[in-house]
Amino acid sequence: MNVTELSETELKNLKDSLLFQKSSILNKSHEFKAEQSSISSVADEAEVASLDISNNISIHLHERDRTALYAIEKALGKIADGTYGQCESCGEVIGARRLQARPFTALCIECMEEQENHSNLFQ
Numbered sequence: 001m002n003v004t005e006l007s008e009t010e011l012k013n014l015k016d017s018l019l020f021q022k023s024s025i026l027n028k029s030h031e032f033k034a035e036q037s038s039i040s041s042v043a044d045e046a047e048v049a050s051l052d053i054s055n056n057i058s059i060h061l062h063e064r065d066r067t068a069l070y071a072i073e074k075a076l077g078k079i080a081d082g083t084y085g086q087c088e089s090c091g092e093v094i095g096a097r098r099l100q101a102r103p104f105t106a107l108c109i110e111c112m113e114e115q116e117n118h119s120n121l122f123q
């Protein structure tokens with residue numbers, strides 16, 4: 001079953017783009033970790049421990065990057081299991097143009113607009 005409007009080639013391009021975004025976030029975190037290695041803070045560790053992110057590399061990422069990384073991982077998982085492009089909220093197919101503009105979006109445009117008051121992420 002294919003829930004997206006995307007062709008196989010378009011889907012592959014989006015996957016490549018997601019993998020590229022993921023690696024640039026991870027590369028950034030390596031640089032950040034190198035800078036911060038001598039001034040690790042206990043408060044930061046405690047805050048990070050409460051976040052459900054399994055990858056240790058993400059510990060020193062900024063909040064926005066952590067959220068993006070999580071969304072990217074989720075999108076890649078959906079591509080793998082064939083549910084990519086389906087709105088998490090209403091189950092409708094997300095338009096190809098929207099996915100190409102925001103490859104790791106989890107919501108269709110209607111649901112995103114509904115949630116705009118609750119979150120400014122990915123705006």
Ligand SMILES: [Zn+2]
Pocket residue numbers: 087088089090091092107108109110111112
């Ligand atoms: Zn929706």
